[in-house]
Amino acid sequence: MIQIIYHIFVFYLTLHLIGFIMREKKISDQLSGMLVLIMFLLRLFLIK
């Protein structure tokens, strides 16, 4: 159960990061978001 809640939380933050990258106008901010997004996606899909 804790794992499911944790995954939902990471998924929620992942969606927010994608929204952040779409909203930001400066490429440096978008690239910063990308670095965090990579870690979130890998955590979400690879570690069960």
Next chain:
Amino acid sequence: MKKHHFKALFILTLTALICYFSARDFLSMHQEEAIYPSSQLTAKKRLSDYFPGLKNSPGDSTVYIFEGQKKGGTLLVLGGTHPNEPAGFITAVLLVENLEVEQGRIIILPRANNSGFMHTDPQEGNPQKYSFETAGGSRWFRYGSRLTNPIHQWPDPVLYVNPAGQKLSGIESRNLNRSYPGRKHGYLTERIAYGIMRLIHIEKIDMAVDLHEAAPEYPVINAIVFHEKSAELAAIALMTLQMEGVDIRLEASPPNLRGLSHREWGDFAETHAILLETASTSHGRLKGKPSASLIIEGKDKNYQKAAKLGRLYIPFSEEGIPLKRRVSRHLASLNALVSALHELYPDLAILFHNIPSSTEIEQAGIGAFLRSPK
């Protein structure tokens, strides 16, 4: 769509690509090497058959059983307790692929800590694989970590009180050789240890041998570590090995060092508990650049220098200590232990054939005794 939206889409595509290649590399660490058992294999089981608590967990692994026509003793051989000590694992693989048992039973667990094979130690720069050339092509084997993978067992406690009651550093909670006799509902590593204890009880193991390697600067090296119940057996094996020209020493299992195989197997089961150590440069602290060649050839300039300064417990020349020599040492020690068991307990005789001799391995290399990839 505005200009920054196109940039965002480009960045998201780049993210997907980076994730794909990272994930592919990461998942390749979970891929298990192929082992091709000899035609005389009697049965193949899983550790979870002895302890269902390991079923579908990364701690489950294959158990190979070889049974002779005549009744005799039962030997358990464990490789891969520490997956960064390749001689133990490769010795177990060589046995599985070549063994012919005439009398008694030999049970082999090559990947004792299966989870430890699925990662390498952070910041060590170790290779993930090493390979051998066989008659029909190249075969690769995983080089792992001493500890259970943290993605399978996390977080480590600050202080670890192992199942035998010894207080250790938290990281040792992921060390299989500190987790005996295991806990049924404990950490994954403790459950693996519990599964191995169940195997020893259920299969009525007469002698259990845990194959390891030690860094040349570590004092317990090129040694037979024995539980006090097995002192006579170990002493006979030592004499046999010394007569064959193998430089090896005896180390008694300290009664106050708890959680280790040579201590808890002997205390909690009716078995002769033995641990064997060879010398490996690849996981020593003094080693130079880590590589697959260092694992196989065992040559290292830093260790040559350390030997000249008298900092090592074994002789070390520019020839190094190749894996084939370490494997043949383990095989010779197993042979000597089985002979000693026969000498002390004639009812527990174990007769086996088709295992390469030290000279054969030295001349032809390990690959010559591995089966061709299918």
